[in-house]
Amino acid sequence: xxxxxxxxxxxxxxxxxxxxxxxxxxxxxxxxxxxxxxxxxxxxxxxxxxxxxxxxxxxxxxxxxxxxxxxxxxxxxxxxxxxxxxxxxxxxxxxxxxxxxxxxxxxxxxxxxxxxxxxxxxxxxxxxxxxxxxxxxxxxxxxxxxxxxxxxxxxxxxxxxxxxx
Amino acid sequence: xxxxxxxxxxxxxxxxxxxxxxxxxxxxxxxxxxxxxxxxxxxxxxxxxxxxxxxxxxxxxxxxxxxxxxxxxxxxxxxxxxxxxxxxxxxxxxxxxxxxxxxxxxxxxxxxxxxxxxxxxxxxxxxxxxxxxxxxxxxxxxxxxxxxxxxxxxxxxxxxxxxxxxxxxxxxxxxxxxxxxxxxxxxxxxxxxxxxxxxxxxxxxxxxxxxxxx
Numbered sequence: 190x191x192x193x194x195x196x197x198x199x200x201x202x203x204x205x206x207x208x209x210x211x212x213x214x215x216x217x218x219x220x221x222x223x224x225x226x227x228x229x230x231x232x233x234x235x236x237x238x239x240x241x242x243x244x245x246x247x248x249x250x251x252x253x254x255x256x257x258x259x260x261x262x263x264x265x266x267x268x269x270x271x272x273x274x275x276x277x278x279x280x281x282x283x284x285x286x287x288x289x290x291x292x293x294x295x296x297x298x299x300x301x302x303x304x305x306x307x308x309x310x311x312x313x314x315x316x317x318x319x320x321x322x323x324x325x326x327x328x329x330x331x332x333x334x335x336x337x338x339x340x341x342x343x344x345x346x347x348x349x350x351x352x353x354x
Numbered sequence: 355x356x357x358x359x360x361x362x363x364x365x366x367x368x369x370x371x372x373x374x375x376x377x378x379x380x381x382x383x384x385x386x387x388x389x390x391x392x393x394x395x396x397x398x399x400x401x402x403x404x405x406x407x408x409x410x411x412x413x414x415x416x417x418x419x420x421x422x423x424x425x426x427x428x429x430x431x432x433x434x435x436x437x438x439x440x441x442x443x444x445x446x447x448x449x450x451x452x453x454x455x456x457x458x459x460x461x462x463x464x465x466x467x468x469x470x471x472x473x474x475x476x477x478x479x480x481x482x483x484x485x486x487x488x489x490x491x492x493x494x495x496x497x498x499x500x501x502x503x504x505x506x507x508x509x510x511x512x513x514x515x516x517x518x519x520x521x522x523x524x525x526x527x528x529x530x531x532x533x534x535x536x537x538x539x540x541x542x543x544x545x546x547x548x549x550x551x552x553x554x555x556x557x558x559x560x561x562x563x564x565x566x567x568x
Binding site for chain 1: 390
């Protein structure tokens, strides 16, 4: 009974906007309170924290030819978050994910965007993918593991929506 | 004389085709540009995986006696040796991957990997381990030949399908063409051998033994 009530209320809250209804349909049962906003917190991806080395040094760049980029927003209102540290690592032409030279941190700009130039990401354990982390305490920790649609891509983007810790 | 020459040429052609199908994928993987950014354990793991897949092609051909010029006893001995070779290749494959990235290897073994293909590889690995156990305990288990054949063939089919799906979904050092040809050959050889040995031959035998046959 309780679940049914929640579900119906969530659906009513989200009614009117197709996107809202979709968001409630997928997660409304879990968190009805935040279901009416468009900015759900990004969930940590499976395997996202593999080969994580906490505290990757801030870098201008890790290499050349490949761009990792994205945007960081606050859950709920979607406000861009400036000055947030994103840690990035991947298997590249320089070596594997455990190679220290493949780990670096960048800060988001005023508009919440971040970008990092790095060596070409290469397929690792069967998929060309990157790892990204937000792990600095102010918000809940999130680990991402985006996969490149093609190994010949020279860029990849991954966005974060962070929930307060 | 002409007959002999023709069958000799066919025999040579069969062996050359088998060698090409088995060696080309491993050779392509061994010259992949990806190897430059990989450590030795990862290089060995990848090549061992490709070699294991190549060895899989020989198994049904040896079991069904399709390879020309070999005596049955030789084929049985080779089938066992190649089986041991596949087990060694898989051990190197999994071990090398574990050394390269313990969390990724553990995720795969615990079936929580984000990569959809690892579960097929792990299924094939367990079927291989079960096969090795069955071979080692064959005498002690006292399995009847029919039971042994069914168990061995079911496990073999799991190994073949698991390995082929695993390999085809992976983006790695193997070349797309040679990998696809090898996987197709492994599937075809396994299907033909299993149907021939376990369906057609017993049926023909039964018909031959039936009263009034001929």
